[in-house]
Amino acid sequence: MSQDVHPDEQETEDDAERAPFRRYLTRAGAERLHRELVHLLNEERPKVTAEVSAAAAQGDRSENAEYIYGKKRLREIDRRLRFLQKRLDTATIVTPAEQTDRSRVFFGATVSLEDEDGGRSTYQIVGSDEIDASGGRISVESPMGRALLRKAVGDSVEVRRPRGDIELTVVDIRYE
Incomplete structure (x- = not known):
C-alpha cells in the first residue's frame, strides 16, 4: 500500500462542501478506504510517532534529518487520516x-x-x-x-x- 500523499488530497474541506455533486462509494470501495484508515491509525502512525520520539531524544532537532522527516511524515499521515475520515463520513455508500x-x-x-x-x-x-x-x-x-x-x-x-x-x-x- 502506497503511503504517499495522493494528489486528490489537496482538496480542502471548503472544496468538498461546495462540490455540486454527491460523492458515492461502492461498498467495496468504502471498505478499502476504511482498511487504509485503520492501517494508518493503528499501525503506521504509532510506528512513525515512535521513530520521531527516538529521533527527538538524540538532541539537536534542527539538523536531525530523522526527526524532520518523521514530523513531515506524521503531517502527511494526519492529513490522509482527515481526508479518509471526511470521505467516509460524507459519502453515500452504494451496494x-x-x-x-x-x-x-x-x-x-x-x-x-x-x-x-x-x-x-x-x-x-x-x-x-x-x-x-x-x-x-x-x-x-x-x-x-x-x-x-x-x-x-x-x-x-x-x-x-x-x-x-x-x-x-x-x-x-x-x-x-
Whole structure:
C-alpha cells in the first residue's frame, strides 16, 4: 500500500462542501478506504510517532534529518487520516447488487463495451476515490462514465479522449 500523499488530497474541506455533486462509494470501495484508515491509525502512525520520539531524544532537532522527516511524515499521515475520515463520513455508500433497474447503466454497474473495431472492454462505474483504470474501475465523473450513465444494452456512445473520439456500444450490464 502506497503511503504517499495522493494528489486528490489537496482538496480542502471548503472544496468538498461546495462540490455540486454527491460523492458515492461502492461498498467495496468504502471498505478499502476504511482498511487504509485503520492501517494508518493503528499501525503506521504509532510506528512513525515512535521513530520521531527516538529521533527527538538524540538532541539537536534542527539538523536531525530523522526527526524532520518523521514530523513531515506524521503531517502527511494526519492529513490522509482527515481526508479518509471526511470521505467516509460524507459519502453515500452504494451496494451495486441492490440496484433495482438493471437494464440501464447506473453507479456501480459493470459494463461491457465494444468499440468500432470489435474490441471489447469491461469497466465498473465507481466513485472518484476508487478509480483504477488498470483494474477496470472508472470514475462516474469521467467523460466515459458520464457518457455511459442511463444507457441500455445496444446503446452507442461517443467518448472524447486524448487519442481522439471513439464510439462504443454497450453489450452487457451487470450489477455485482
